[in-house]
Amino acid sequence: MPVTPQPEWPRPPVGGYTADDLDRLPNLPPHTELIDGSLVFVSPQTKFHMRVMRLLEHSLVLAAPDDLEICREMTVRLGPRDRPEPDVLAVHASADTGLQQTTYEPADVVLAIEVVSADSEARDRESKPLKYAAAGIPHFWRVEEARGLPVVYVFELEPARRTYAVTGIYHEQLKVAVPFPVEIDLTAVDPRQRGGTGAPRDAE
Template sequence: MSVDPQYHWPIPPEGGWTADDLDTLPNLPPHTELIDGSLVFVSPQTRFHLRAVGFFEWQLRSLAPEGLEVLREFTIDIDRRNRPEPDVIVIPDEDDLDLDQTRVPAQTVQLAIEVVSAESVDRDRETKPLKYARAKIPHYWRVENSGGRAVVYVFELEPTTGVYVATGIFHDRLKVSVPFPIDLDLDDITAKRGRPQ
């Protein structure tokens, strides 16, 4: 990979970048996140990541009750220095929805899903769950590739302590009652696709 000698990497201001900067900085790669005032660029997606994100987006859209919306790869405002982009989120479907908005407030998010990549392991297992819990996002799912099969780690916010507690580890089938009834065959994520005859 060659680097354009004319390209100048953005130099962070004193104190780091802010959530508003993501909308105004020129030439940022798609899906750039802000974590602790630093810009985080994503690496190329694996096939597993692409399939898992598409699977959860499509399945949750088909199962979500009226009044909820499912968004893929959309940033959330946690605070001035944190604007992560979960792979999938579930939010209220507001009547006065602004179709030009580029982010949603974290306090509106009902469920955040992260599909772990090799470069995002620490963020998805440690950094983001802490931030999502502090932002009071009630449900967090972490999806991992375990030997070519999806494993989903499900967490729920414990209201007294304000931290996530594990409510299940799902290997073949994900069945939960919150944030709404969901019953999914996880093998569909990595199943070999049939070819048209």
């Protein structure tokens, strides 16, 4: 009876991987993150997750000032053992180093957004916000699902203590003035809701 070959998983070095290893290790699955020196592989994306990222990216691109760029799924080098990948980012346009760029520094990032999924709850609610705040990223949004629609928890950095304070919880409509003014119809994530202002009506 033939034996099914087992996949070759990378074996961690003593002390764990470093941020530079993400660019060196061959055949890593897409969207692999580094958290505390360990590789984190993500599960297949849900449709809710995809729709929320599309809505947020589209809305933020339209609202962002010229000196900021909106990116999806780019890693941030928080330190030698941490290189997470927020779902959506607002970064300084001056941080662009070219088409082969794979990561940003914390000082480049104005806003990091995580859309919570079943396998990322602990990371998105606990470990990542702590690390983003400690690195000095001024704004963080966490997006949760409630009855098929996104709920956005908005946090702002308290710089003296390097911790986040919640500044708002938004259902159906997100309207904030910082890091730049933006208004998003959160019901537009559901294609059955017509006329939303946050995404193209023919999206999906």
